[in-house]
Amino acid sequence: MTERVIETHQLRKRYGTKLAVADLSLSVGRGEVFGFLGPNGAGKTTSLKMLLGLTRPSSGSGRVLGTQLGDRATRARIGFLPEHFRFHEWLTGRELLSFHGRLYGLGGVRLRDRVEELLVTVDLLEAAERQLREYSKGMLQRIGLAQALLSDPELVFLDEPTSGLDPLGRRLVRDLIRELRRRGTTVFLNSHLLGEVEATCDRVVFLKRGRTVRQLALADAPVGLDVELRVGAVDEALAGLAQFGSGVTVDGDRLRLRVTDIERLPEIATYLVNRGVPLYGMQAMRPSLESVFLEVMGEDGRPG
Amino acid sequence: MRAMLTVAGITLREAGRRRILLAALVCGAAFVALFAIGFHHILKGMPAHVARNLLERRMVLTFFTLAGLYATNFLAIMTAVLLPVDTVSGEIASGVMQTLASKPVRRSEILLGKWLAFVSIAIGYLALLAGGVLLTARLEGGALPPRLELGLPLMALEVCVLVTLSILGGTRFGTVTSGVVVFGLYGLAFIGSWVEQIGTIAGNEAARTIGTVASLIMPSEAMWQLAAHHMQPPLMSQLQMTPFSPASVPSPAMVMWAAGYVVVALVAALVQFSRRSL
Numbered sequence: 128m129t130e131r132v133i134e135t136h137q138l139r140k141r142y143g144t145k146l147a148v149a150d151l152s153l154s155v156g157r158g159e160v161f162g163f164l165g166p167n168g169a170g171k172t173t174s175l176k177m178l179l180g181l182t183r184p185s186s187g188s189g190r191v192l193g194t195q196l197g198d199r200a201t202r203a204r205i206g207f208l209p210e211h212f213r214f215h216e217w218l219t220g221r222e223l224l225s226f227h228g229r230l231y232g233l234g235g236v237r238l239r240d241r242v243e244e245l246l247v248t249v250d251l252l253e254a255a256e257r258q259l260r261e262y263s264k265g266m267l268q269r270i271g272l273a274q275a276l277l278s279d280p281e282l283v284f285l286d287e288p289t290s291g292l293d294p295l296g297r298r299l300v301r302d303l304i305r306e307l308r309r310r311g312t313t314v315f316l317n318s319h320l321l322g323e324v325e326a327t328c329d330r331v332v333f334l335k336r337g338r339t340v341r342q343l344a345l346a347d348a349p350v351g352l353d354v355e356l357r358v359g360a361v362d363e364a365l366a367g368l369a370q371f372g373s374g375v376t377v378d379g380d381r382l383r384l385r386v387t388d389i390e391r392l393p394e395i396a397t398y399l400v401n402r403g404v405p406l407y408g409m410q411a412m413r414p415s416l417e418s419v420f421l422e423v424m425g426e427d428g429r430p431g
Numbered sequence: 432m433r434a435m436l437t438v439a440g441i442t443l444r445e446a447g448r449r450r451i452l453l454a455a456l457v458c459g460a461a462f463v464a465l466f467a468i469g470f471h472h473i474l475k476g477m478p479a480h481v482a483r484n485l486l487e488r489r490m491v492l493t494f495f496t497l498a499g500l501y502a503t504n505f506l507a508i509m510t511a512v513l514l515p516v517d518t519v520s521g522e523i524a525s526g527v528m529q530t531l532a533s534k535p536v537r538r539s540e541i542l543l544g545k546w547l548a549f550v551s552i553a554i555g556y557l558a559l560l561a562g563g564v565l566l567t568a569r570l571e572g573g574a575l576p577p578r579l580e581l582g583l584p585l586m587a588l589e590v591c592v593l594v595t596l597s598i599l600g601g602t603r604f605g606t607v608t609s610g611v612v613v614f615g616l617y618g619l620a621f622i623g624s625w626v627e628q629i630g631t632i633a634g635n636e637a638a639r640t641i642g643t644v645a646s647l648i649m650p651s652e653a654m655w656q657l658a659a660h661h662m663q664p665p666l667m668s669q670l671q672m673t674p675f676s677p678a679s680v681p682s683p684a685m686v687m688w689a690a691g692y693v694v695v696a697l698v699a700a701l702v703q704f705s706r707r708s709l
Contacts, residue, residue: 142708176529176708176709179533180533181529181532181533181708181709182708182709183706183708199535199536199537200535201535202533202534202535203535205533207529207530207533209526209529209530209533210526211526212526212530213525213526213527214527214530215441215445215448215527217444217445217448226437226441227530227534229433229434229437230434230437230531230534230535230536231534231535232433232535271530274530
């Protein structure tokens with residue numbers, strides 16, 4: 128079993144009478160790119176803050192990199208990009224990185240080299256001497272990302288890293304996440320852009336009303352496949368399809384259903400042929416993360 | 432320690448960039464200039480019989496110098512409260528604090544770094560203004576108030592009390608609430624001190640007690656009263672010749688109280704900040 132980098136058990140956070148997080152139970156393995164999904168107000172940011180030690184849980188337990196939540200020495204091995212990254216706007220990009228580097232205990236040539244390296248990585252070398260007040264939203268987000276990587280962390284928390292970024296900036300972030308994965312860094316990605324999560328994450332967890340309700344490995348499509356059939360005789364075909372899967376719908380000459388695994392496909396074809404139903408086309412695809420998201424959130428998951 | 436100095440360093444630079452410090456410096460410079468002009472004209476327009484009587488001359492000049500130091504005290508207090516009032520609450524609201532606190536530094540290092548920076552700025556500001564006033568008194572009038580070595584540190588202690596309270600407020604409340612609470616306490620001490628003075632002159636024990644209690648709740652004004660008492664000739668102070676000659680002189684124990692007050696407020700700020708959800 129791979130080493131668990133984050134392991135939490137029923138973490139709960141209450142602010143006065145308001146329950147921000149009811150039950151955060153998750154497990155993230157080393158080297159994973161882990162997506163944290165949920166509608167606005169589901170408790171994502173509070174969860175992240177508990178994992179980072181910025182907020183103390185009201186109850187429950189958790190370990191990050193093998194130590195108690197918020198352990199100071201462990202924070203040296205963690206990078207964090209807050210949502211809408213902001214810092215003293217009179218600092219230049221280079222000064223900002225040097226300052227945070229010193230907080231990580233870096234200094235001298237090592238710090239200087241690391242700062243230069245990261246400025247190149249986030250494509251801000253040319254803007255390094257400009258003050259943050261002159262930075263665009265996307266540039267701020269990128270310098271924030273560089274700040275999160277200063278200590279060459281084992282675990283990086285990114286809270287909406289592409290918020291405010293243009294397509295080029297988003298691509299840079301996606302490439303950066305892939306590069307982190309290649310190097311074995313664990314990435315905890317909090318994002319509401321499902322397409323992006325789908326493109327970068329190995330596994331996701333859904334947070335609904337402060338509870339982790341479902342974990343999902345994106346690589347092996349455990350939720351099944353969406354199948355679309357084009358047939359000659361719809362009524363004839365419909366009769367027994369329900370035995371192969373769920374959610375059968377009709378749209379003209381097209382039938383759709385969800386099956387649990389790919390072995391159902393030849394069975395469906397055989398069934399239809401045996402019943403003499405002309406089969407013009409059959410297509411199976413992994414359901415989009417968006418459809419899974421909507422399914423998981425259901426009626427309760429109204430946007431906040 | 433290193434992280435604390437790093438935070439102190441950036442806090443100093445941050446304060447230096449802000450308009451509020453610039454405004455305080457401009458006001459301070461204008462005040463010192465005004466004081467110098469006033470001092471010059473008072474000396475020039477002094478009636479001959481006062482100018483000839485060295486004792487009387489000294490009294491008038493000391494009174495005027497004390498008035499200058501009183502204004503200095505007030506400006507330094509304003510700066511001590513307003514400059515750090517949003518350093519914690521403002522940075523939490525803007526998200527800057529979350530980035531800082533997720534680094535491998537203790538929250539106490541962040542807070543102490545800030546405290547150190549603001550205490551240095553406020554005392555530096557006090558020194559600058561008091562220096563201007565005293566330099567004027569020395570150059571124009573040829574004399575300085577006595578026992579500055581006792582008076583000035585007391586003024587610095589008062590500034591320390593206010594900086595610490597202002598930072599403590601920010602760890603618990605929002606910026607505006609915190610400012611209102613600290614100025615409210617300062618006002619309480621100010622009025623309490625006057626009630627005490629009038630009560631002493633009128634021989635009213637209850638009024639004296641009210642003043643003492645107010646000083647215990649907030650020892651800022653008591654530090655100024657004691658400083659003013661030290662920085663005038665004993666005769667002037669004993670005869671209570673000026674508004675700066677306290678009828679009821681705060682006891683030296685009040686200095687210990689004020690110093691302890693700073694320590695307790697700072698510890699409370701550290702505890703509050705380390706527990707706070709960011």
